Amino acid sequence: MYLGITPSVTCNNASRNEFSLILDKNPLVHLAADVTFLQDRLKGDSVTEIGITFLKKLDEKKYRRKK
Template sequence: MSRPGNKRPEYHKINRDLFVLTYGALVAQLCKDYEKDEDVNNYLDKMGYGIGIRLIEDFLARSYVKKCHSYSEITDLIAQVAFKMYLGITPSVTRNESSRNEFSLILDKNPLVEFVEELPAGRSSLCYCNLLCGVIRGALEMVHLTADVTFLQDRLKGDKVTEIGITFLKKLEEKKYRRKK
C-alpha cells in the first residue's frame, strides 16, 4: 500500500509529542536530583552538547548543505534548515549591527515547551530548554567553530519572545589551498 506523496505520515507528530513529554519528565527529574538551577542548566547543556556532536553527521548527510563562508550563512542555515528539520519550526535571525559574530534566533514557537505553562515553583533561574544551546554548541564545534550559545530571553520567564544568542568566538578561517606544481 502506498501513501500519497503530499501527505506527511502521522508518526512524525506522535514522535515529536513523545519527545516533548519525555523531555519534560527529564527536566522534572533533574529538578528533583539537583537543588540548584545552575546544576540543572549545566546538565542540560552537557546533554545537548553530546547530542549535537552526534547529530551533526545526520544533519550533514540529510541536508546536502554547501560550505558556508560567513557567520551569517551559518546562522541562517541553523535557523532555516536545522531547526526546521529536527523541530519543525523556523526561527527568525537577528544580527547585532555592531558585531559580525553575534546573532540571535527568535523562536515564535518552541516545541519543547508545548505542554509547559510555567517554570516549577522556586526555579526562577532554571533554563528549561538549555538542551538546545548545548546541541547548537556541540554541532558547531564538530565543524570547527567555537561559539557561546545562551538563552537571552525566555517566554517561560515572562519575556515576550524566546531568544537564543549565538556568539562565534573563533574567527572563521578561509583557507586557500594552492595547487602544487
C-alpha cells in the first residue's frame, strides 16, 4: 500500500528479477512531481525512503474526470 493506494504487481521478464507496480488511481492527482528512491532496504539501507518533490499543480479543468 502506498499513499492509500494498493498497486497491482507485474513481472514480465523471463528471469523474474524485475517487476512493476501499477497504480490504477494516481495518489498525486493534479500534481507534477519528481520521484526518486533515496534509500532502499534491498540495497542494504535500514529503511526504504522515497523522495517526492512537487514541481507544480496542473490545470484542474484539463484533468477533471467527465461523469
